[in-house]
Amino acid sequence: MPKVIIVGGVAGGATTAAQLRRIDPDIDITIYEMGRDISYGNCGLPYHIGGEVAERDQLIAATPESFLERDIIVNTHHEVMGVDAGRNTVQVKDILNDRTFDAEYDHLILSPGSAPRIIPALFDVPQAFVLHSLEHLDEIKAHIENEGIERAVVVGGGYIGLEMAENLVHRGIKVTLVHRSEEVYPPLERDMSGFIVDELKAQGVDVKLNAEIMEVDGDTATLTTGEEIDAPMIIAGIGITPRTDFLKDSDIATNDLGYICVDQYGRTNHENIYAVGDAIETSYQHVDRPVNVALAWGAHRMAYVISNQISGDRSVRFEGLLGTNIIRFFDHDIATLGLEVSELDDYPHFVIDHKQKNKAGYMADSLPIHVRLHVAQEDGKILRAAVVGTEGVDKRIDVLAAHIRLGGTAMDLANIEVAYSPPYSSPKSVLNMVGYKAIEKMNKLQK
Numbered sequence: 001m002p003k004v005i006i007v008g009g010v011a012g013g014a015t016t017a018a019q020l021r022r023i024d025p026d027i028d029i030t031i032y033e034m035g036r037d038i039s040y041g042n043c044g045l046p047y048h049i050g051g052e053v054a055e056r057d058q059l060i061a062a063t064p065e066s067f068l069e070r071d072i073i074v075n076t077h078h079e080v081m082g083v084d085a086g087r088n089t090v091q092v093k094d095i096l097n098d099r100t101f102d103a104e105y106d107h108l109i110l111s112p113g114s115a116p117r118i119i120p121a122l123f124d125v126p127q128a129f130v131l132h133s134l135e136h137l138d139e140i141k142a143h144i145e146n147e148g149i150e151r152a153v154v155v156g157g158g159y160i161g162l163e164m165a166e167n168l169v170h171r172g173i174k175v176t177l178v179h180r181s182e183e184v185y186p187p188l189e190r191d192m193s194g195f196i197v198d199e200l201k202a203q204g205v206d207v208k209l210n211a212e213i214m215e216v217d218g219d220t221a222t223l224t225t226g227e228e229i230d231a232p233m234i235i236a237g238i239g240i241t242p243r244t245d246f247l248k249d250s251d252i253a254t255n256d257l258g259y260i261c262v263d264q265y266g267r268t269n270h271e272n273i274y275a276v277g278d279a280i281e282t283s284y285q286h287v288d289r290p291v292n293v294a295l296a297w298g299a300h301r302m303a304y305v306i307s308n309q310i311s312g313d314r315s316v317r318f319e320g321l322l323g324t325n326i327i328r329f330f331d332h333d334i335a336t337l338g339l340e341v342s343e344l345d346d347y348p349h350f351v352i353d354h355k356q357k358n359k360a361g362y363m364a365d366s367l368p369i370h371v372r373l374h375v376a377q378e379d380g381k382i383l384r385a386a387v388v389g390t391e392g393v394d395k396r397i398d399v400l401a402a403h404i405r406l407g408g409t410a411m412d413l414a415n416i417e418v419a420y421s422p423p424y425s426s427p428k429s430v431l432n433m434v435g436y437k438a439i440e441k442m443n444k445l446q447k
């Protein structure tokens with residue numbers, strides 16, 4: 001019976017185990033997870049703090065006990081310290097019992113995930129937290145409740161920082177947001193993101209831009225600007241780094257940033273070793289360029305691919321990522337897909353910008369929506385899209401993702417047939433209008 005070892009759980013490892021068991025009822029599956037919990041809704045953690053997810057246990061997707069019912073062995077508090085690809089073994093540390101042992105595999109699946117970054121000034125600061133796991137959630141909630149927290153500092157104006165600011169506000173906590181530059185939420189084009197700071201301030205958030213925490217003394221944090229702020233609780237959301245240090249002597253290929261390199265089948269440079277989740281480098285779907293995207297869809301899709309590969313179906317492959325993502329920020333929705341802004345300089349392109357109402361303009365509840373496309377000059381391929389608004393953003397970004405996946409160009413958007421009724425759209429939707437603008441621009445370029 002083939003033996004599969006999976007390093008790490010949550011979206012990548014746990015989903016792969018479940019998929020593999022569904023396909024193959026007999027294969028031997030063991031998961032080693034260094035943390036306390038094996039499978040939970042990581043993306044939902046901020047929303048429990050804000051109260052939108054009422055019960056903590058709603059976030060738990062599976063437990064070691066529920067996996068055991070499916071004949072999947074889960075060992076939590078077990079950290080894989082190294083991989084010997086030549087001998088097909090992993091070195092495992094049983095953290096609670098302080099012992100180390102080797103485990104053999106026929107197939108190895110790496111899902112080590114990522115670790116949250118933290119600034120040096122917050123090392124050993126008792127009221128400083130990150131939110132990356134269910135354990136972190138429990139620590140933050142306990143601190144809020146035990147200390148009667150009424151004020152908090154959020155460090156970072158990215159994805160996690162904005163979500164945390166929103167949910168702390170919803171909880172009734174006064175928030176100070178500290179961000180190291182003027183560019184809040186870097187995934188969005190700077191000239192489209194000006195409303196974010198305005199909305200933060202409208203919600204009572206004290207915004208400190210071009211500043212970092214330099215020192216924490218008691219409940220006071222000193223910024224690099226010299227300003228002192230109240231900081232009885234600090235939550236840092238300044239990015240992640242792949243948790244792959246344990247592979248440094250393994251001969252498993254990683255890129256310069258430590259992400260595990262995989263092919264379209266989820267395989268590393270070793271035939272029987274696969275990788276999934278936040279810690280991998282894969283490729284874009286629409287251009288030939290490597291990318292690492294720490295989002296749930298890619299992890300779930302790669303889990304399906306890997307489980308089919310191991311069970312013998314070689315036809316299933318990973319077709320790449322668009323990095324389609326969306327964030328709700330109070331009343332606003334922000335969505336992007338495709339290349340990052342910094343990557344666009346490598347591709348001759350033009351920009352299509354269009355604003356209109358999300359439904360028939362005469363409807364009392366119609367609202368503005370803004371779509372921007374970066375379009376390849378050569379063939380009209382959509383390289384990047386950004387959509388901002390307060391209603392209907394998710395529909396537009398999803399249509400664009402499907403359109404690109406099926407080979408549609410920016411000009412082809414003129415032919416997208418939308419479901420029209422005044423409460424839902426316009427006869428010529430915002431995406432149709434973007435398509436007409438792309439046709440006009442392309443015709444001028446070709447003259």
